[in-house]
Amino acid sequence: MGALSATEIRQLNKRSVWKSFLKNWRLYVMLAPVIVYLLVFHYWPMYGIQLAFKDFFATKGITGSPWVGFKHFQRFFDSYYFWRLLKNTLGIGLYELVVGFPVPIMLALMINEVRHNFYKRFIQTVTYMPHFLSTVVLAGMIMIFLDPNTGIVSLFIKLLGGTPQSFLTEPAWFKTVFVLSGVWQQMGWSSIIYLAALSGIDPQLHEAARVDGASRLQRIWHINIPGIMPTIVILLILKAGSILGVGFEKVFLLQNDLNLQSSDVISTFVYRSGIQQAQYSFAIAVDLFNSVINLILLVTVNFIARKAGGSSLW
Amino acid sequence: MVKGGGISQQTRGDRAFDWINYALLAIVLLIVLYPLVFVLSASISNPQAVNSGQMWLLPKDITFLGYEKVFQNNEILTGYLNTIMYTILGTSINLVMTILAAYPLSRRDLVGRNVVMALFVVTMFFSGGLIPSYLLVKNLGMLNTVWALIIPGAVSFWNIIIMRTFFQQSIPNEIQEAAAIDGTTDFQLLLKIILPLSMPILAVMTLFYSVGHWNSYFNALIYLTDQNKFPLQLVLRSILVQNTMSEMAGSSTSMTDQVLLTQTIKYSVIVVANLPVLMLYPFLQKYFTKGVMIGAIKG
Numbered sequence: 001m002g003a004l005s006a007t008e009i010r011q012l013n014k015r016s017v018w019k020s021f022l023k024n025w026r027l028y029v030m031l032a033p034v035i036v037y038l039l040v041f042h043y044w045p046m047y048g049i050q051l052a053f054k055d056f057f058a059t060k061g062i063t064g065s066p067w068v069g070f071k072h073f074q075r076f077f078d079s080y081y082f083w084r085l086l087k088n089t090l091g092i093g094l095y096e097l098v099v100g101f102p103v104p105i106m107l108a109l110m111i112n113e114v115r116h117n118f119y120k121r122f123i124q125t126v127t128y129m130p131h132f133l134s135t136v137v138l139a140g141m142i143m144i145f146l147d148p149n150t151g152i153v154s155l156f157i158k159l160l161g162g163t164p165q166s167f168l169t170e171p172a173w174f175k176t177v178f179v180l181s182g183v184w185q186q187m188g189w190s191s192i193i194y195l196a197a198l199s200g201i202d203p204q205l206h207e208a209a210r211v212d213g214a215s216r217l218q219r220i221w222h223i224n225i226p227g228i229m230p231t232i233v234i235l236l237i238l239k240a241g242s243i244l245g246v247g248f249e250k251v252f253l254l255q256n257d258l259n260l261q262s263s264d265v266i267s268t269f270v271y272r273s274g275i276q277q278a279q280y281s282f283a284i285a286v287d288l289f290n291s292v293i294n295l296i297l298l299v300t301v302n303f304i305a306r307k308a309g310g311s312s313l314w
Numbered sequence: 315m316v317k318g319g320g321i322s323q324q325t326r327g328d329r330a331f332d333w334i335n336y337a338l339l340a341i342v343l344l345i346v347l348y349p350l351v352f353v354l355s356a357s358i359s360n361p362q363a364v365n366s367g368q369m370w371l372l373p374k375d376i377t378f379l380g381y382e383k384v385f386q387n388n389e390i391l392t393g394y395l396n397t398i399m400y401t402i403l404g405t406s407i408n409l410v411m412t413i414l415a416a417y418p419l420s421r422r423d424l425v426g427r428n429v430v431m432a433l434f435v436v437t438m439f440f441s442g443g444l445i446p447s448y449l450l451v452k453n454l455g456m457l458n459t460v461w462a463l464i465i466p467g468a469v470s471f472w473n474i475i476i477m478r479t480f481f482q483q484s485i486p487n488e489i490q491e492a493a494a495i496d497g498t499t500d501f502q503l504l505l506k507i508i509l510p511l512s513m514p515i516l517a518v519m520t521l522f523y524s525v526g527h528w529n530s531y532f533n534a535l536i537y538l539t540d541q542n543k544f545p546l547q548l549v550l551r552s553i554l555v556q557n558t559m560s561e562m563a564g565s566s567t568s569m570t571d572q573v574l575l576t577q578t579i580k581y582s583v584i585v586v587a588n589l590p591v592l593m594l595y596p597f598l599q600k601y602f603t604k605g606v607m608i609g610a611i612k613g
Contacts, residue, residue, distance in 0.1 A: 017425055020423065020425050021425060024418075024421070024423065024424055024425075024500070026499060026500040026501060027417075027418035027421060027424055027500055028418070030414045030415070030417060030418050030500070030501070030504075031414065031415055031418045031419070031430070033411055033414060033415075034411055034414065034415035034469055034474070035430070037411070037465075037468050037469060038430075038433060038434070038437070038471075040450075041447070041450070041465070041466055041468070042437045042441065042442070043433075043437075043442075044442070044446075044450060045441065045442025045443065045446035045447045045450055046440070046441070046442040046446070047442075047446075048442050048445070048446030048449060048450070049442055049443070049446060051445075051446070062449075107342065110335055110338060110339055110342075111339070113331075113332075113335050114335070114336075114339070115332075121599075123339055123342075123343060124599070125596055125599055126343055126346055126347055127342065127343070127346050128595070128599070129346065129350065129592060129595075130346060130350070132525055132529075132588070132591045132592060132595055133529075133588055134528070134529030134530075134531070134547055134550070134587070134588070135529065135531065136529075136531050136547045136550045136551045136554060136555065137550065137554070137584050137587060137588060139554065139555055140550065140553075140554025140555060140580065140584060141349060141353065141584065143554065143555065144554075144577070144580060144581075145349065149365075150364075150365040150577070152352060152367070152370070155367040155370075158367075159367070184345065184346065184349075187342075188346065215325065215327050215328060215331070216327070216328045216331040216332075217327075217331060241439075248444075248532065249531070249532055253551065253555050267444075270443070270444055270445070271444065271536075274444060274445040274448070275444070275445075275448060275536050280445050280449065283444070283445045284443060284445045284446065287443040287444060287445060288443065291440060291441070291443065295439065295440060298439065
């Protein structure tokens with residue numbers, strides 16, 4: 001038999017692709033609803049991003065509206081809000097990264113050292129619980145607890161001889177309240193992933209270290225932490241990539257006219273200008289600016305992590 | 315006490331470590347639990363005692379007035395019923411879509427599955443954003459309908475990936491092959507063999523999706539205008555965050571009584587809103603680690 005020519009191979013491949021498609025047509029039918037959903041609700045909105053460079057007229061539709069170049073971006077960069085939004089969004093993002101990121105790691109390391117399975121499960125059950133509270137309820141609890149007159153936090157402060165602050169109307173306090181309440185709610189849940197990574201560490205490493213006389217602390221430092229380092233790096237990359245992606249939901253609920261100066265972030269600004277004031281093109285431009293910066297951050301941090309020889313997303 | 319195991323050979327330093335570790339964890343537990351217990355206690359305490367700080371842990375002068383007011387309030391009840399309906403409908407659609415996508419993608423003989431996976435992953439890092447999605451929902455005529463809350467979030471690609479990985483890892487290929495030889499169609503295979511073997515992951519998915527629906531307020535905020543369709547979370551927002559419920563306390567009482575009663579109602583409504591979720595989840599807890607772990611490994 002002679003060797004097949006390139007065209008013949010291609011034809012053969014084509015035929016086998018077609019054959020396997022015919023054989024598995026039912027699988028494609030199953031997949032169809034999700035594909036339609038994916039294209040309509042995720043990729044079609046991406047097509048709508050072009051409105052950032054257009055003046056949107058509802059009658060002309062997305063495609064028919066006239067191009068205006070970078071007009072909306074220009075307006076955003078020149079506006080009084082620009083630096084305030086950038087400062088707040090970045091400030092909250094960094095604060096969350098610095099304070100919120102290490103806590104679940106420490107918690108996981110601590111839970112991992114608990115020998116009794118009952119206690120271990122109990123601690124996990126309790127610390128996961130706040131994750132299931134809705135954002136609205138969390139915001140409501142924050143407001144009740146921090147009320148300067150009747151809130152339990154204020155009562156404790158008074159008991160200790162301090163003066164209660166109006167945490168929610170004082171711009172200086174906003175970021176702290178936001179970040180610490182987030183830590184309270186998510187530290188347990190975020191620790192699951194590290195606990196999973198810890199359970200994958202080879203017990204023989206610990207056995208060997210124990211024989212060599214390593215203390216518990218030394219074993220955590222030299223075995224557990226390096227063992228979960230890849231997980232930590234991956235999550236750090238993802239976190240760094242969303243540093244400007246401060247979510248809308250909680251900020252919006254805790255926001256009021258008095259703390260707006262430090263609580264207004266890009267996502268709430270997009271909501272106000274887009275949904276409430278119907279300046280669609282402008283809001284899309286602001287949102288696009290945000291996503292692009294996020295993407296750049298993600299790629300950069302990933303690049304650094306890869307160069308540093310550790311793990312990376314791709 | 316049994317002697318001679320590895321555990322009894324702890325050094326003094328290790329024992330000290332244990333004590334410190336337990337002490338720190340006890341503090342963590344206290345920090346997490348205290349606000350929750352406080353809300354529960356405050357919801358059945360005399361508001362006077364709560365506001366003055368006399369009630370700081372256990373209920374004082376027990377009263378169920380807050381709960382009475384909550385259950386007499388039509389907005390809350392309507393919101394509750396709406397949320398139950400949205401949660402059941404939404405979760406059902408989520409589960410069907412997730413299973414229907416995860417199964418084909420778990421089949422290694424499916425041509426083009428990597429393309430689909432790549433399309434999924436792109437959406438995790440980049441999206442059209444709020445406004446284009448809003449315009450889409452508006453153009454589809456879904457504003458102010460139930461569908462606006464359900465269709466735009468019909469499925470989570472992340473959950474599809476988790477379920478696909480579960481199918482690949484936990485269900486032996488031989489079973490599928492044997493069934494295929496017997497002439498079972500893909501759909502029968504999924505229904506009769508795969509799904510019965512996948513109860514743990516289905517439990518996790520049900521929990522994730524239903525909690526998501528139960529707790530969400532954002533879509534309702536931007537898409538709904540009709541108050542009768544508001545889910546519980548939007549009603550909660552007006553009570554807890556916007557403080558618009560003086561009429562709930564009743565007009566016959568004095569101003570101070572109203573303020574006090576308002577406080578109790580707030581605590582009660584928090585409990586009522588969260589109870590279903592907090593009661594459901596400990597039963598499913600043993601499955602989470604598995605769910606999150608699969609996600610972690612593949613992510």
